[in-house]
Amino acid sequence: MYNLVVLASRPPEWSHEQFIAWWRGEHAGVTLALPGLRRWRHMAVDRALEPRSEGWDGLSVLSFDTAEDLDLALASPEWKAAIAHVGPMRGRRIAVMGPEAELFTA
Known part of the structure; x- marks a missing residue:
């Protein structure tokens, strides 16, 4: 697998719960359309x-x-739509990409 990892913080006027609900709900509805997406995991900190x-x-x-x-x-229109959906949100974000290596499975 090759992954895009995004670590994000909410806009200052949003609660943690509101941000997670938006990310897993409304924003997920837009992001799930990405072509070639095989798996999406999300963790609420x-x-x-x-x-x-x-x-x-x-x-x-x-x-x-x-x-x-x-x-x-x-490069897809679906990615452009996902980015547009985030809009001028004032939270912070770190986005990195790389190959996955599984180091342990129980």
């Missing part, structure tokens, strides 16, 4: 391990078969 890690609300991992499949998704 409910606590930080250390003070420097505080201030984030959620993490999404969008998985594709290959880097090329992700590139096609990022």
Whole structure:
């Protein structure tokens, strides 16, 4: 799998619960249309391990078969729609991409 990982914080005027509900609901409805999307996992952050890690609300991992499949998704009208849906939201975001390596399964 080749993943797009997004770590995000809510806009200052939104509650954590409101942001997670929007991300998993309304925004998911737009994002699920991405071509080539094979898996999407989302985690709502409910606590930080250390003070420097505080201030984030959620993490999404969008998985594709290959880097090329992700590139096609990022060039698609569906991606443009997902970005437009976020609009001028004033939260913070870190977005990174890379290949997945499973290190352990119980």
